[in-house]
Amino acid sequence: MEADLYDFAILTSAMHMAWLRDIGGRLESRYRYSIGLAYNTFPWPDATPAQRAAVEPLAQAVLDARALPKNANSTLADLYDPDRMPAELYKAHRALDAAVDRLYARKGFADDRARVEHLFRRYEALVLPASAAPAANRRVRRRTGVVTDTTGGVLGE
Numbered sequence: 001m002e003a004d005l006y007d008f009a010i011l012t013s014a015m016h017m018a019w020l021r022d023i024g025g026r027l028e029s030r031y032r033y034s035i036g037l038a039y040n041t042f043p044w045p046d047a048t049p050a051q052r053a054a055v056e057p058l059a060q061a062v063l064d065a066r067a068l069p070k071n072a073n074s075t076l077a078d079l080y081d082p083d084r085m086p087a088e089l090y091k092a093h094r095a096l097d098a099a100v101d102r103l104y105a106r107k108g109f110a111d112d113r114a115r116v117e118h119l120f121r122r123y124e125a126l127v128l129p130a131s132a133a134p135a136a137n138r139r140v141r142r143r144t145g146v147v148t149d150t151t152g153g154v155l156g157e
Contacts, residue, residue: 004056005055005060006052006060008057009046009055009058009062009099009100010100011043012062012096013100013101014097014110014112014115015100015119017143018119019038019042019115019116019119021083023038024038040041040153041123042119043119043122043123043126045104047139051103057097061095062089062093062096064092065086065091068088068123071089072111104118104122105118
């Protein structure tokens, strides 16, 4: 599967980076990005086609800022150095971050802590139905000690 501008927008947003910093951890001083831990667990926003279309030009603006002639010889480390980040790139990321934040909450978020707390609530809502449903459907037959679901299927003994 090839990523599109929307995928790039989400994965380079402050929202996803906050998740990565909290979930992915570090290897020495670098962030550790694991498909199983950081990517597969990330709660993507439920964006409408119109919302996706509105975010895509903002992602393109980030790519355009990176590609400016004055940045041609810059590495990503150079471009994202907090003390030397080009103003155009900083401005493009700020606009993208605000738009992605609004995909999750209309008013956005004050900081990374608020982003991560929101993402954990979303993650919990995504995984809780899968883990809670079997427990809610269990009953124990006292005579045999067999645990069955509400349809009579045996879950364990």
